[in-house]
Amino acid sequence: MLRKEELIEKLQLEKHPEGGYFKETYRSEILLPKSVLPSEFTSGRNASTCIYFMLTSDEFSAFHKVNQDEAWHFYLGETITLHMISPEGEYSQVSIGNDFGQNETPQFVVPAQHWFAAEIKTEDSFALVGCTVAPGFDFDDFELAEPKELQQIFPQHKEIIQRLTR
Secondary structure: OOOHHHHHHHOOOEEOOOOOEEEEEEEOOOEEOHHHOOOOOOOOEEOOEEEEEEEEOOOOEEEEEEOOEEEEEEEEEOOEEEEEEOOOOOEEEEEEOOOHHHOOEOEEEEOOOOEEEEEOOOOOOEEEEEEEEEOOOOHHHEEEOOHHHHHHHOHHHHHHHHHOOO
């Protein structure tokens, strides 16, 4: 298996603001006008977008949310623990990977408007996944959590928020 540095170079991955590395691999040519999208979208969007996303054990993907459902597709590496907080404040987590005996799933969809963060617990490792959103991603749809604000909204989840925000 390639080392993470080799994959970063081969796939032309760049640092992501939430943590980890990414590369957009697909942007639909179909354009959806703002008039057909929910009110949280500030303008029209491509129908769908896809990225490669690499997470390493020496950092985490900080709590953030997007306006779209986000499908995660596991490709290789170690298990990712995905933490979610629903708009109603319900916490859940899922293990994304390919060890079916340990209840891991190779594909998972984070619902729109859920706060979510991810980490790898195995030292000196990484995971490579794909993430797909529809309507397509635009950084106008992305909100990185402010630790104190998110803790005020969800005080019952203060510990995990504190650990997985910057």
